[in-house]
Each structure stands twice: as C-alpha cells, then as structure tokens.
Amino acid sequence: MKDVMDEKYKKEYETLIRYIESDYPESLDGRFAGMVVNSNRVLFANSPEGIKVKWIILEDNALNVNIRVDPGIRIDTPVHLCFGILNKIGKQKINMDIEVGKDSVVKFVSHCIFPNSVDISHLMDARIHLHPGARMEYHEVHIHGKSGHITLVPSGKVRVDAGAEFKSYFTLKSGIAGDVDIDYEISIYDDAVCFLESKIHGREKDKIKIKESVFLKGNNSKGIIKTRVVLRDYSFGDITGEIIGEGDNSKGHVDCMEVVFDNAVAKASPIVFAKNPKSKVTHEAAIGSIDRKQLITLMARGLSEEEAIDIIVGGLLR
Amino acid sequence: MLSLKKFKVMRGGKEIVKGIDCDFHRGQIHVILGANGSGKTTMANGMIGIYPSQGKVILDGVDISDFTIYNRAKMGLTIAFQEPARFEGLTVKDYLLISSKDKSIHDVESALKMVGLPKHILYQEMDESLSGGERKRVELAAVYLMKPKYAILDEPDSGIDVRSFRKIADIILALRDSGAGVILITHSQEMISLGDVATIMADGRIVGRGDPTEIRELFLNSPCPI
Ligand SMILES: Nc1ncnc2c1ncn2[C@@H]1O[C@H](COP(=O)(O)OP(=O)(O)OP(=O)(O)O)[C@@H](O)[C@H]1O
Ligand SMILES: [Mg+2]
Numbered sequence: 001m002k003d004v005m006d007e008k009y010k011k012e013y014e015t016l017i018r019y020i021e022s023d024y025p026e027s028l029d030g031r032f033a034g035m036v037v038n039s040n041r042v043l044f045a046n047s048p049e050g051i052k053v054k055w056i057i058l059e060d061n062a063l064n065v066n067i068r069v070d071p072g073i074r075i076d077t078p079v080h081l082c083f084g085i086l087n088k089i090g091k092q093k094i095n096m097d098i099e100v101g102k103d104s105v106v107k108f109v110s111h112c113i114f115p116n117s118v119d120i121s122h123l124m125d126a127r128i129h130l131h132p133g134a135r136m137e138y139h140e141v142h143i144h145g146k147s148g149h150i151t152l153v154p155s156g157k158v159r160v161d162a163g164a165e166f167k168s169y170f171t172l173k174s175g176i177a178g179d180v181d182i183d184y185e186i187s188i189y190d191d192a193v194c195f196l197e198s199k200i201h202g203r204e205k206d207k208i209k210i211k212e213s214v215f216l217k218g219n220n221s222k223g224i225i226k227t228r229v230v231l232r233d234y235s236f237g238d239i240t241g242e243i244i245g246e247g248d249n250s251k252g253h254v255d256c257m258e259v260v261f262d263n264a265v266a267k268a269s270p271i272v273f274a275k276n277p278k279s280k281v282t283h284e285a286a287i288g289s290i291d292r293k294q295l296i297t298l299m300a301r302g303l304s305e306e307e308a309i310d311i312i313v314g315g316l317l318r
Numbered sequence: 319m320l321s322l323k324k325f326k327v328m329r330g331g332k333e334i335v336k337g338i339d340c341d342f343h344r345g346q347i348h349v350i351l352g353a354n355g356s357g358k359t360t361m362a363n364g365m366i367g368i369y370p371s372q373g374k375v376i377l378d379g380v381d382i383s384d385f386t387i388y389n390r391a392k393m394g395l396t397i398a399f400q401e402p403a404r405f406e407g408l409t410v411k412d413y414l415l416i417s418s419k420d421k422s423i424h425d426v427e428s429a430l431k432m433v434g435l436p437k438h439i440l441y442q443e444m445d446e447s448l449s450g451g452e453r454k455r456v457e458l459a460a461v462y463l464m465k466p467k468y469a470i471l472d473e474p475d476s477g478i479d480v481r482s483f484r485k486i487a488d489i490i491l492a493l494r495d496s497g498a499g500v501i502l503i504t505h506s507q508e509m510i511s512l513g514d515v516a517t518i519m520a521d522g523r524i525v526g527r528g529d530p531t532e533i534r535e536l537f538l539n540s541p542c543p544i
Pocket of ligand 1: 332334353354355357359360361
C-alpha cells in the first residue's frame with residue numbers, strides 16, 4: 001500500500017523521527033509499518049501487507065486509530081507508532097482500536113514524544129483484542145522534556161482469547177514523568193497469557209498512579225504484573241496491581257517494587273483474589289530505599305555511593 | 319602490610335570482635351579459621367568499613383580506619399562476600415566490567431574462564447536466575463579483576479561443587495601470585511592447605527596462629543569451643 005505523506009508535514013515528521021532514529025534507523029526511509037502523529041495530525045501512515053491502519057479525526061479533535069492484523073500472519077518488523085506533540089502546549093486524544101487475528105504474531109513499538117512540554121496532555125484510550133492463538137507485544141516508550149507540565153492518561157481494555165499471549169512494556173525514564181494515571185483492565189481466557197511491565201522514573205513533583213487489573217477468566221490462564229518505579233524529590237507513586245483468579249488452574253503474580261529517595265512518597269497495593277479455589281495468585285511488594293546490600297557490594301568494587309545508586313536504579317528500570 | 323590494631327566491632331549493642339591484633343602480608347594467603355559464630359564475617363565486614371569499628375586498620379602505612387567502603391576499595395582493599403548480593407537488570411558482564419580495574423572485556427572473559435564459567439553466562443542477569451554457586455564464582459572473578467592489594471574472601475568455596483573446587487583454588491593462588499594479600503575465611507580442609515599462614519578465631523578473639531596444618535590440628539583437637 002502507498003504511504004500517506006503530505007509534503008507540508010515533512011518537517012514535523014523529520015523533527016519527531018529524529019528523537020527515535022537511533023532506536024530504529026530504518027524509520028527514516030519510510031519502509032516501516034505504522035503511523036506518525038503530531039498532536040492530531042497524521043503525518044505518515046503505512047499499511048504493509050497483512051495489516052490495515054485506518055484513522056479518522058473526530059469533531060472534538062480526537063484521533064481514532066484502527067489497526068487490524070489479518071489472521072494467520074507473522075509480522076517480522078515491528079509496527080511503529082509515534083504519537084508526539086512538538087508544540088509547547090497541546091492536547092492529544094487518541095482512541096486506539098487494535099485487533100490481532102487468529103494465530104497472528106505482531107510487535108508494536110510506540111513512542112510518545114513530548115520534548116517541549118509546557119502544558120501537554122496525552123489521553124489514550126485503547127481497545128485491544130487478541131483472537132485465539134495470537135501473540136502481541138506492545139512496547140511503549142516515552143520521551144519527555146525536562147520541565148513543564150505533562151498529563152498522561154493511558155487507559156484501556158484488553159481481551160486475550162484462548163491460547164493467545166499479550167505482553168506489554170511501558171517505559172518512562174527520560175525527562176519529567178508528569179501527572180501519570182494509567183488504568184488498564186485485561187481479561188485472559190483459556191490457556192492464554194499476559195505479562196505487563198511498567199518502569200517509571202519520577203522526579204520533582206511527578207505524580208504516578210498505576211492501576212492494572214488482570215482477570216484470569218479462563219482455565220490455565222496466566223498473568224504477571226511487574227512494576228518498577230523509582231521516586232525522587234517530591235514525587236508521589238500509587239501503584240495498584242490486581243489479579244483476580246477465576247478459571248481452574250489459573251495462575252497470577254504481582255511483583256511491585258518502588259524505590260524511594262529524598263522526600264518522595266510511595267504507596268503500593270497488590271490485590272490478589274482467588275475466586276476459584278483451584279486458582280493460585282501471589283504477590284510481592286517492596287517499598288523502600290535502595291537495597292543496602294547491593295549498595296555495599298558495588299562500593300566494595302570501587303564505586304562511589306552516587307555511582308552505585310545510578311547502576312542499581314539503571315538496572316531496575318532497564 | 320595490612321594491620322589490625324586492637325580492632326573491635328560491635329553489633330546489636332554487643333561486642334562481637336573483641337580486640338584483634340593481626341598483620342596480613344601481600345603475596346600471602348592468610349587463612350582464618352573458627353567455629354560458626356566466632357566472628358569471622360563480622361571482622362571482615364568491619365575491616366572493609368561496612369560496620370563501624372574501634373581500633374585501627376592500617377593499609378601500607380595509611381590509617382584507613384575512618385575511610386568509607388568505597389575509599390578502602392580505591393586503596394586496594396576489597397571483599398568477596400559470603401552471601402553475595404543479587405541485582406536486577408545487571409548482567410554478569412556489566413558487573414565484571416564495573417569491577418575490572420582496566421575495564422577490559424578480554425580480562426573479563428579470561429577471569430570468567432578461570433572460575434570455570436561458560437562465556438554465555440556473561441549475558442545472564444545477576445538476579446535469582448543465577449545459581450548460588452555461579453554467583454559466588456562471579457564474585458570471585460570480580461575481586462580478581464579489581465587487582466586488589468588485599469582481598470578478603472569469605473568462604474569462597476561454600477556452595478561450590480567439588481569438581482569446580484580446583485578452579486576456585488587456582489584463582490585464589492593466581493590472586494596471591496599477582497601480589498595480593500589474600501585473607502581466606504574458610505572451613506574446608508582443601509582451602510586451608512592453600513594457606514601460607516593461618517589464624518584461629520574463637521569468640522571474637524585470636525586464639526592461635528601459625529602453620530595452616532598445625533593450626534587446623536589445633537582447631538580440630540581443641541577440647542574447649544575454640
Ligand atoms: N546485628 C547483630 N546483633 C547481634 N549479634 C550479631 C549481629 N550480627 C552478628 N551477630 C553475632 O555475632 C556472632 C558472629 O557472627 P559472624 O557472622 O561474624 O560469625 P562467623 O564466624 O562468620 O560464622 P560462620 O562460620 O557461620 O560464617 C554470631 O554469634 C552472631 O549471632
Ligand atoms: Mg561467616
């Protein structure tokens with residue numbers, strides 16, 4: 001399918017792509033699948049074989065994106081999504097609808113780029129449906145400016161049908177995090193698997209709220225929620241990881257760690273609920289300062305305290 | 319020379335190491351023996367600055383008693399922990415490169431070989447996926463790569479399978495031959511036999527010093543709880 005790229009958007013496109021080209025050198029020549037959006041302007045969209053990417057802009061300026069992956073296909077190069085706001089002030093609302101056909105395999109890499117933030121809000125509402133046997137990975141990487149105000153509200157509902165596998169990786173490490181409010185609900189059916197990982201570095205007055213709920217509806221379904229949040233300065237973290245075991249032999253685990261420095265405040269609420277006596281859900285949550293034994297070990301290797309902390313935090317957020 | 323003078327360590331309001339005077343020399347393996355709970359690990363941790371201590375630690379003429387762990391390491395004093403820490407998101411390669419004095423991947427690979435670990439383990443994370451014995455061997459490789467002047471090895475052989483024992487012994491000898499003073503805390507007979515000199519501890523004090531085999535006999539045959 002032909003690429004959609006308006007000449008007048010070329011400059012914006014190149015500016016945005018520059019932030020990520022080191023990750024994806026192939027991105028610049030337009031061979032990659034997916035779309036690039038600045039505010040609500042679609043600068044580029046491409047539907048390679050087996051995938052249909054469609055979009056419309058609604059009256060309230062929200063952008064509806066619809067992605068269909070045909071059944072029975074395997075997409076080897078990642079489907080790239082880039083949602084940026086280059087302006088200092090702006091609001092972006094995206095309704096994303098992704099459907100992955102039966103037995104298909106696909107990986108999405110989504111960059112959210114707000115480098116010049118003064119007052120930015122990014123609202124994402126996702127509906128994701130994996131048909132039986134499908135496998136999908138979704139990597140969301142945030143690149144934020146060093147100051148200003150960012151409101152980030154990613155929410156969504158994911159349905160993982162029988163035998164399917166959904167893996168999601170969310171990382172927000174560079175720049176200020178802002179006011180983050182993540183709310184995801186995932187339903188897993190027979191023999192299906194989900195893995196959710198979030199890694200966030202909060203600084204200054206960042207507020208990080210994450211609520212992830214996994215419903216193990218099917219028999220032999222499995223779910224893991226893993227969260228790593230590092231909080232510095234006056235930042236605040238409130239993390240809820242919830243797994244509800246409903247199916248026979250369903251298994252779930254919540255693994256939440258928050259490392260707190262300075263005057264930061266952290267709250268963690270792992271909720272595990274076995275509605276079915278044959279289901280097993282476990283959790284571990286740790287809040288606190290940096291692990292002393294790790295710190296001592298690295299200092300005994302000749303690192304200063306600051307260097308050791310950087311290495312340990314870097315590892316947790318890697 | 320690394321010297322302890324009237325060296326004491328308190329833990330939980332109790333004196334655990336009760337005034338030790340001892341010299342450790344470069345190019346020597348100095349074995350420390352003693353029953354469980356006699357204070358060996360506490361002394362080791364006090365020496366590298368993890369626990370506060372009284373008395374003096376003198377390294378090659380410099381009083382390092384008030385130095386931080388990091389500054390002691392910079393001076394050439396380090397430790398391989400009895401129970402080494404685990405790290406999430408840090409690979410064996412990262413850890414060994416951090417430790418390596420010359421930051422050389424070639425040195426890292428050869429140290430890994432010396433402790434008998436396969437090359438692919440370099441890319442494994444230092445978390446729970448590494449076995450206890452593997453983790454201890456990585457620790458020993460890390461200490462070797464630091465090219466320390468003095469290295470305390472706290473039971474480097476515990477949890478190591480018998481087939482790998484020779485490798486562990488060889489890297490300890492290589493450490494000594496590179497000119498390091500090795501302070502080897504151990505319970506095993508094979509390790510004791512590597513020693514040039516040995517000291518027995520009991521209840522936070524030194525109760526005997528001398529030739530390793532003699533000292534071992536003394537330790538085994540002593541009627542009272544040495
Ligand atoms: N924080 C503490 N508070 C009170 N007592 C402590 C503390 N830490 C260690 N001890 C005590 O100090 C004693 C010496 O412990 P240490 O670990 O140094 O012995 P060790 O000689 O290394 O023994 P092992 O051979 O089992 O490794 C033990 O009796 C231990 O219970
Ligand atoms: Mg000990």
